[in-house]
Amino acid sequence: MNNVWRDTWLTFERQMRLSLRNPIWVALGLIQPLMYLALFGPLLKPVVANTPGLPPGDEWQVFAPGLLVQLGLFGAAFVGFGLVAEYRAGVIERQRVSPASRVSLLAGRVLRDVVVIVVQTLLLLAAAVPFGLRAPIAGVLLSLLIVAGLGAAFASLSYGCALLLKSEDALAPLLNGLAMPLLLLSGILLPMSLAPGWLRRLSDVNPLKHTVDATRSFFTGDLTSSAALWGSLATIGLVAVSLWFGARTFRRESA
Amino acid sequence: MIHARALSRTFTTRTGPVEAVRGVDLDVERGEIVGFLGPNGAGKTTTLRMLTTLLTPTSGQATVAGHDLIRDPIGVRRNIGYVAQGGVTLPEAIAGEECVDQARLYGLGKSAAAARGKELFDQLDLGGLWERKCSSLSGGQRRRLDIVIGLMHSPGLVFLDEPTTGLDPQSRANLWNHIGGLRDELGSTVFITTHYLDEADHLCDRLLVIDHGQIVASGTKEELKAGVGGDAVIVTLADPARTPDASGVMATLPGADEPVVGDGQITVHVPEGGGLLPRLLRELDAKGVELAGVEVRRPTLDDVFLSLTGRSLRDEPAA
Ligand SMILES: Nc1ncnc2c1ncn2[C@@H]1O[C@H](COP(=O)(O)OP(=O)(O)O)[C@@H](O)[C@H]1O
Ligand SMILES: [Mg+2]
Numbered sequence: 001m002n003n004v005w006r007d008t009w010l011t012f013e014r015q016m017r018l019s020l021r022n023p024i025w026v027a028l029g030l031i032q033p034l035m036y037l038a039l040f041g042p043l044l045k046p047v048v049a050n051t052p053g054l055p056p057g058d059e060w061q062v063f064a065p066g067l068l069v070q071l072g073l074f075g076a077a078f079v080g081f082g083l084v085a086e087y088r089a090g091v092i093e094r095q096r097v098s099p100a101s102r103v104s105l106l107a108g109r110v111l112r113d114v115v116v117i118v119v120q121t122l123l124l125l126a127a128a129v130p131f132g133l134r135a136p137i138a139g140v141l142l143s144l145l146i147v148a149g150l151g152a153a154f155a156s157l158s159y160g161c162a163l164l165l166k167s168e169d170a171l172a173p174l175l176n177g178l179a180m181p182l183l184l185l186s187g188i189l190l191p192m193s194l195a196p197g198w199l200r201r202l203s204d205v206n207p208l209k210h211t212v213d214a215t216r217s218f219f220t221g222d223l224t225s226s227a228a229l230w231g232s233l234a235t236i237g238l239v240a241v242s243l244w245f246g247a248r249t250f251r252r253e254s255a
Numbered sequence: 256m257i258h259a260r261a262l263s264r265t266f267t268t269r270t271g272p273v274e275a276v277r278g279v280d281l282d283v284e285r286g287e288i289v290g291f292l293g294p295n296g297a298g299k300t301t302t303l304r305m306l307t308t309l310l311t312p313t314s315g316q317a318t319v320a321g322h323d324l325i326r327d328p329i330g331v332r333r334n335i336g337y338v339a340q341g342g343v344t345l346p347e348a349i350a351g352e353e354c355v356d357q358a359r360l361y362g363l364g365k366s367a368a369a370a371r372g373k374e375l376f377d378q379l380d381l382g383g384l385w386e387r388k389c390s391s392l393s394g395g396q397r398r399r400l401d402i403v404i405g406l407m408h409s410p411g412l413v414f415l416d417e418p419t420t421g422l423d424p425q426s427r428a429n430l431w432n433h434i435g436g437l438r439d440e441l442g443s444t445v446f447i448t449t450h451y452l453d454e455a456d457h458l459c460d461r462l463l464v465i466d467h468g469q470i471v472a473s474g475t476k477e478e479l480k481a482g483v484g485g486d487a488v489i490v491t492l493a494d495p496a497r498t499p500d501a502s503g504v505m506a507t508l509p510g511a512d513e514p515v516v517g518d519g520q521i522t523v524h525v526p527e528g529g530g531l532l533p534r535l536l537r538e539l540d541a542k543g544v545e546l547a548g549v550e551v552r553r554p555t556l557d558d559v560f561l562s563l564t565g566r567s568l569r570d571e572p573a574a
Contacts, residue, residue: 090343098360099332
């Protein structure tokens with residue numbers, strides 16, 4: 001029997017090697033959140049100071065969690081394009097005709113994306129400290145777990161869709177159409193507690209909104225609030241559904 | 256090595272179902288090089304993708320390399336090599352790493368895989384290219400690299416889908432030698448699809464001809480050609496005015512079909528062209544018909560295809 005763990009590791013190793021050979025993409029993925037940090041973050045101090053209805057915490061404890069979630073979403077949502085390129089080159093079929101576990105072919109890729117996102121997150125957090133970010137270490141670690149989970153979920157969704165569609169032209173509108181509303185309805189820039197009722201109800205069905213709320217709670221050091229609990233559960237649910245979808249797609253005989 | 260019965264695959268598309276493969280039976284024995292010949296769209300790739308577990312048959316069954324296609328796909332995958340029509344390498348990857356990565360999915364260790372890869376590089380004239388980026392290789396080199404990747408785990412059965420399409424004549428001839436060597440030196444069984452007649456003629460012990468998803472003929476080259484109605488005898492007259500006399504003589508040859516006149520030539524098909532030539536020349540001479548030339552042409556695989564389907568393979572656009 002082929003070993004699922006070994007096959008996952010082999011796939012991870014290969015994908016990581018290919019990524020490291022072209023680290024420019026890892027750097028590019030960081031530029032957007034860094035620009036938000038430098039060019040948008042400073043605007044928030046007076047807003048946070050003068051706005052009632054905000055969750056507890058200073059402006060960086062409100063804002064940095066949003067950037068982290070954004071990184072988890074956008075760092076992973078578009079990895080499917082790489083898979084389409086691999087498919088077109090014949091690499092996916094070549095791997096699928098080997099005895100390797102097909103779920104491992106997905107898991108190894110997702111693992112690479114998660115590692116890249118965690119490294120990007122650490123760099124972003126380090127960059128936010130000089131701007132004034134202060135947060136308890138336990139909360140930051142839990143938030144890292146959340147971001148890793150988001151990365152795994154969206155990478156798996158993205159790969160699954162890519163393998164079903166096998167075309168950039170079909171994938172681009174689908175992924176953009178999913179990622180943008182998920183992002184806007186998650187309250188990453190400003191908390192959804194400021195939103196009018198209809199918008200807040202709409203955002204309530206978005207798991208990312210709860211993830212952001214949980215991360216904000218972690219950043220203020222409140223690890224056991226109901227926001228922390230619901231957000232963690234929403235993230236776990238999202239990860240489970242996404243991995244199931246990705247694995248099912250990769251296992252299908254004729255995907 | 257391959258035993259398939261009533262293998263079929265229907266694709267559902269927006270414009271309705273496409274019956275790509277319709278009830279294919281085929282048998283390939285150990286050590287054979289079998290050609291799967293047919294025009295573009297005939298269903299060759301679809302059949303291969305079914306036999307290599309990449310596509311589930313709509314119906315039918317098959318044993319490949321001793322394992323049942325449906326019940327034991329992993330057993331099949333372990334024992335076959337597959338070189339896809341469109342290539343298998345990532346342009347930005349390193350040639351040697353592609354080989355090692357693939358071999359490790361079959362359980363080979365890193366250094367064993369590298370040793371095996373380098374040995375195959377030497378065998379397929381890729382020496383010195385181990386560290387090269389795949390995108391920097393020539394078309395012929397990249398195709399040989401594809402084959403190396405398919406051979407890393409020493410499969411007993413190798414599927415090659417249109418291995419020489421898009422290559423220049425020299426690279427094609429070179430690749431034919433290597434494919435012949437797979438069987439002669441490595442002892443592999445080779446199942447190769449092609450829409451090139453010369454390739455099928457040159458490489459294969461036995462041919463299966465597929466058209467519109469169905470096998471329309473199978474046998475050795477000689478068997479297939481013998482089924483076409485014999486050799487063409489082509490006569491060019493010194494004086495075209497004598498055409499009726501010459502046609503009359505040619506039509507009386509034993510087993511001859513209706514002579515066809517065109518391009519200043521008269522063509523007739525007979526079972527054994529070479530043996531009848533002295534008699535033909537004698538009779539034409541007796542009538543005082545002077546010849547500018549005479550030619551006996553053995554049937555080609557194109558004649559085979561033409562007689563089976565009413566179409567010529569040569570008219571097919573390459574793709
Ligand atoms: N994935 C697919 N979806 C729909 N139709 C397909 C698909 N793959 C192949 N076909 C159709 O099946 C037929 C046979 O194709 P193929 O097996 O690739 O032929 P060949 O390899 O002999 O050129 C063609 O008409 C082709 O358009
Ligand atoms: Mg084909």
